[in-house]
Amino acid sequence: MLRLVTRENHTHNIFPGTSILIYFKVIFPELEMSQVKTMIDAKIGGKKVVVFSKTYCPYCTKAKKVLRNHYGKDLNEADVEIIEIENNPDCDAIQDYLKTLTGGRSVPRVFINGKCIGGGDETQALEQSGKLSGLLQ
Numbered sequence: 160m161l162r163l164v165t166r167e168n169h170t171h172n173i174f175p176g177t178s179i180l181i182y183f184k185v186i187f188p189e190l191e192m193s194q195v196k197t198m199i200d201a202k203i204g205g206k207k208v209v210v211f212s213k214t215y216c217p218y219c220t221k222a223k224k225v226l227r228n229h230y231g232k233d234l235n236e237a238d239v240e241i242i243e244i245e246n247n248p249d250c251d252a253i254q255d256y257l258k259t260l261t262g263g264r265s266v267p268r269v270f271i272n273g274k275c276i277g278g279g280d281e282t283q284a285l286e287q288s289g290k291l292s293g294l295l296q
């Protein structure tokens with residue numbers, strides 16, 4: 160049994176399963192990262208468009224709206240995966256890996272055909288320049 164003693168000297172007993180989880184997260188952060196990497200690589204390779212997003216993020220809303228406007232034209236909804244990450248317990252690790260992959264850890268991170276085109280501003284700029292449709296082919 161692991162006991163957590165807070166600064167206020169309150170003692171909390173933590174279930175053995177929880178202590179094992181904490182132990183693994185502290186001792187093997189690289190294990191968590193490699194699982195996150197495997198998951199993200201699979202997602203990015205699995206759909207034409209993948210967006211890592213947070214539901215409350217206005218830049219994400221902007222990117223999702225731009226993409227939605229292509230549905231039924233040069234993009235099928237089925238070819239798009241939106242991954243909302245704010246409630247994912249691995250949210251930080253996901254953003255850390257996205258930074259390694261793309262140079263940025265902000266959301267949205269928008270991938271088209273496996274390549275990151277940037278965030279919300281870049282998605283909108285590609286739309287305004289008329290280049291987004293070409294990328295979606």
Ligand SMILES: N[C@@H](CCC(=O)N[C@@H](CS)C(=O)NCC(=O)O)C(=O)O
Nearest residue numbers: 216217218265266267278279280281
């Ligand atoms: N210029 C970026 C701005 C994106 C941005 O600032 N996103 C915020 C959320 S609204 C963010 O990721 N903040 C850091 C975080 O949530 O970890 C874009 O257009 O995508």
